[in-house]
Amino acid sequence: MTSRMASSELKENLEDEKMLLTRGLKSLLPHVLRRIIRLNRLSISNTSGMAEGYKQANVVILHKSLADDFEKFCHANDGPLPLLYRSQPGDWKCPSLSSDSDIRTDCLQYRVYEHGVCTGSLKSLKEYSEQLKDMVTFYLGCSFSFEKAVLSAGIPVRNVEQKCNVSMYKTAVPCYSVSPFCCNLVVTMRPIPESKLEAAVLATSELKEAHGAPIHMGDPGLLGIQDLSKPDYGDPVHLHPGDIPVFWACGVTGAEAVINCRAPLAFTHSPGCMFITDLKNNNVGSLRGVPQVHCISQDPLHFSIVSAEAAQKIKTLETLIGIDPGDRGIIHLQRQDELLKACLAISHARSVLITTGFPTHFTYEPPEENDGPPGALAIAAILQALEKEVAIVTDQRAMDLNKKIIEEAVQLGILKKPIPLLNYQRESADSALMFLCDNGNSGRPRYDHLIAIERAGMAADGNYYNARKVNIKHLVDPIDELFLAAQTISGVTTTGVGDGGNELGMGKVKDAVKKHIKNGDVIACDVEADFTVVAGVSNWGGYAIACALYVLRTCEVHDRYLRKAVGFPQSSQKMVWLSALPSVSKEEKLLKTLVRHGVRSGKTASLEMEVDGLPFYNTHSLMIEKLLQEVQK
Structure with missing residues (x-):
């Protein structure tokens, strides 16, 4: 019986690798990608461009005593922290988001925080299984989810073109505080051709669970960002002539909140290493009215x-x-x-x-x-x-x-x-x-x-x-x-x-x-x-x-x-x-x-x-x- 199961799993793994080689990451189904990630078979640094059209999620894992306050913090700042799912303590699955997941293994990489300090990166959280029994997992929307909508609107996604992670920056914009959680907003930046600005806003404005419309377009200094070539997270993404830096709220804001709350132990995904869900990225009507863009x-x-x-x-x-x-x-x-x-x-x-x-x-x-x-x-x-x-x-x-x-x-x-x-x-x-x-x-x-x-x-x-x-x-x-x-x-x-x-x-x-x-x-x-x-x-x-x-x-x-x-x-x-x-x-x-x-x-x-x-x-x-x-x- 065990031998047959092992043989079946081996066959499944070989099939996954065959699909990976022949079809590429963007067209694989989420459950296949999660399985490949779980087996640590990928030598890539981020999930941008993967499982096109499916929602990806930022992950924050906190002790259950902090969970209610963090949920309030998410609702108070739903641009950067759109809450997709909150688990029960010790629950490593998220049935409303995926059928066969295990949050301990299904992100490319995790970060460990102790008393507000990042103490390491891991491929798996299994060694913390005992501590995780008293912890709650928050799954938060991610801008990688809207990349297909942006591409479908005829807008280039420069970080995918350049085969790198998206650029992420800390800003001078304070989030609404819910004690003990307080931090400044983190944003992603995507270069958008000026002629495509309105199309980019239209493509993302209804996707509330993927952060929705941009929160700033133009000079990064207005957000307190001094140098685009030096992102706080991710990789530098180069602008083409005629591109405008466009900024979206980012779920890494949650990691900044974790740092500031100084919890004895907490975990997040590593920036760019998202959890991939089984949910299609459907419009959820985040804003009333068709947006227009004007240079002021x-x-x-x-x-x-x-x-x-x-x-x-x-x-x-x-x-x-x-x-x-x-x-x-x-x-x-x-x-x-x-x-x-x-x-x-x-x-x-x-x-x-x-x-x-x-x-x-x-x-x-x-x-x-x-x-x-x-x-x-x-x-x-x-x-x-x-x-x-x-x-x-x-x-x-x-x-x-x-x-x-x-x-x-x-x-x-x-x-x-x-x-x-x-x-x-x-x-x-x-x-x-x-x-x-x-x-x-x-x-x-x-x-x-x-x-x-x-x-x-x-x-x-x-x-x-x-x-x-x-x-x-x-x-x-x-x-x-x-x-x-x-x-x-x-x-x-x-x-x-x-x-x-x-x-x-x-x-x-x-x-x-x-x-x-x-x-x-x-x-x-x-x-x-x-x-x-x-x-x-x-x-x-x-x-x-x-x-x-x-x-x-x-x-x-x-x-x-x-x-x-x-x-x-x-x-x-x-x-x-x-x-x-x-x-x-x-x-x-x-x-x-x-x-x-x-x-x-x-x-x-x-x-x-x-x-x-x-x-x-x-x-x-x-x-x-x-x-x-x-x-x-």
Whole structure:
């Protein structure tokens, strides 16, 4: 009987080896591969490319006393740690994942951890069988599982092409902690041709149990990764010309958590040496909405993700504010998707600096018009609700006026708290850099994004003009220099909002201003912003930015990308964000405040309830209602 069994097993093993030689690893069934791995017949270092279309799993083995907390840690960080199966203590099988497995032998290689220190690598855990009786095995999803979907989408998998393990890196992104488990996120990197980025996102976004969509695309420094050629785990994978580094959450995060918890004894698979399951890699609908990819920065290179549904809402907002009630010809200045790209960049920003103020009424005191401040405060209010740092920079002569406006905005419930009010003066050649960066160090900017809304912009001759070609330079501080300096600082992006072409940031469309706007050849602003939002009234641009930021923050696709697939969605904050948006009531009260302080309508200089000569009710109030209706659809 024993002889017949041995003969049968030998025959089976010979058949396995024959299949291995003739068919290759990628087409073998999982149970065959596990058997070959169990017999230690493979001289390879990782399982990438094996058993195409089947799920592979990261493995973490912990003492049963830690199991409940580790499971909570997985649920709290399901991007890097999608839980496929949790065993009972001492159970070496996983019946829901495979029919004939033994976790002690079925990974290519294991790591042993004692008190948080890796003390060795093993081909088998059988020598620890006694200890394993009190231990629980966690099987966690792996990005190797999505490789077939990526290949099927016509996207190269460079590490398979280069016959090496995938690159894995520790990041500066903290996971959500569940005591005693805390660590930073680990990611895999795959070079993807820029033209294939959206296809790569589409191919992986629904595969939640294989980590789902990428969590970052572009400069590795934004994740705290200093050198792609030196991965923390795995092998360096070389980028081809035109490739973009794309990062997915990685199950090796679990190993980092094991190290930090300092358990007396724990085991994991060796990075890249996965457990191969019998389960096909089916879509499980991890995200709502088809994702789109947009480039939001060239220095550093940075792409963002948003659902098609959210993107369409923001495009509709852009269309709504693009009407031209003053018949100025602004349709010729508009650039498609600038609102979307600007707001994606702002959404990723930690700290935002806003400027406004157009002293067009040079014969009055104060000379400011009332287009600009309401839009600026609308943006500031949603930024506060999103818990971003925000400050306002304005002219020295207007500091007291703006301080009073901000104080009253807090009293009216428009702002949650006062906003720091700053002034900029040019004292030396590096004044702008000193203002924007800690000690003038361009590697340490204080702000990630600058926004100018209805802010007088410098023309090509160095002067500042109102729409009637009157030079108002004597009333304007050189805040343009901050936007010019921002162009030289990596990681700082800018947005300009305007309605006539003479506003700060409109330099991006100055040729169209000169051609299509009255007096454009003289008044056109020469200073560019990265993104230019053109509106019929600049306040509308501010309202639209606030609404678009709300749309992005409530978009599941974008939210996951923002938080790098760690932690939980902040859906409980939705009402807080919604209440921070402009409303007819709030904007009416603010406009009355401006009128009381002598801030006049831009076109007529009247102290009435109007902006740019247009009545608040049935013009501005109607626009606010339309924007709010769109975001709440």
